[in-house]
Amino acid sequence: MSKPHLLLLLWLIWCCNVVVFFLQADATFVSNDTTGISFEMFHMHSPELKTQEISLGTPKCRLDRFMQLLENDNARRTMLSSHRLGQRRMMIQSPTAEIPLRSGASVGHGVFYVSFRIGSPHPQKFVLVADTASDLTWMNCKLLCKGCPEFNFSSGRVFQAKDSPSFQTIPCGGKTCQEDLVQSFALPDCPTPDTPCLYNYSYYGDRSASGVFANETVTVGLHGHHKIVLYHVLFGCTESSRLPPPFPDGVMGLGFSSISFAMRLADMFGNKFSYCLVDHLSPSNLNNYLSFGEPQHSKPQKMQYTELILHNSDVFYWVNVSGISVGDKMLNIPPETWNITNGGGAIIDSGTTLTLLAEAAYAAVMDAFIGTLTKFKKVEMPVTEFCFEATGFQESSVPNFVIHFADGAKLEPLVKSYIIDAADGIKCLGFQPPQKGDISIIGNIMQQGHYWEFDIGRSKLGFGPSSCILTNPKD
Structure with missing residues (x-):
């Protein structure tokens, strides 16, 4: 390249405020100020979505909202319980990055949303579910081609593949489709080697997303107000x-997998990502965030770390729970409840709302709490097993609920994370009853008010109390 042309290129990059990452082969360029990427996160019921030209059906009252969340949790749990274990995968550490988020409520298979820009030369913007229990990032997409699924959407924005010259389908006859994507619901249909690689990504029951695998250009913002491509x-x-309405534009897969968008960015920026979830009932102007690398804000001073158990046979983030205490008393829960290799264990999940406990743990926890709430009038509601009239209720009178990890770390959630506001004047214990074969799931309401760091390189999960407010959020 001649010197004038090189100078022109450098000037264009500077003027456009874009830092370009060349990720093909071994060519990678990272700016010195790429300390993090931050995605803004927001709730399904947040007014933010009204500005996104998408209608997700705001519930008429708090009870309607709560019922909607429970319906989504119940549909999701079967898929989560069906996964089993495998071998741990190791990854290599590298630099850092970050992205902002806002608080929200569940829809279909996720609770919190992020803005996502994809395509070129003019990136198209979408609202995606941030889901730590799935690995495929997808969005509603229109691609008219022979052998492709029939276009069928009732809501949400649609990626117009024809408008992006960087869009490339993955051929079904290649190694990527035949070997690498087999575990990601790639279909065997391959009438010709150049036919797009098809998928039917199953979430639970008959709820799935069907389409074609492709490669595309994605644009994200950095801390220093630059962007990377x-x-x-x-x-x-x-x-x-076949996912039920109301539903956004798609899903951002944050699970542990070679095709996960989270692993792609984590591998570039410190081999870690983090998020922080404000109270799901907090005002919509309070921001959540999803960060890759070092966060834009300060980490909590009281950080704890526990082992993050990673397996290449599923996408989940498993944690090694040793027990649960209510008040100062450790509950009598059989150790096999937490034994991951024998079908038990617990995962941490951003896409499940209430915390789900396996049968023995659920029974012990409910017994411990119900005994302390007998003075309140029980209310029969189709929400959770125990609800009560909240007149005279004070959080200070509720015993602490603590999840103990095998290496000594302890999660002490806020009282409002397990005594849930279900309707006006009504509170409920925020635990879901189990079904046969259920694993335990630490849901996003139990995670609220905390910062969570998924350190993939060290196989560590860090957490600590936080207000979760992000300064100067950028999407």
């Missing part, structure tokens, strides 16, 4: 979805 990012061009 990621090339050849694997995503799902979904042309047909």
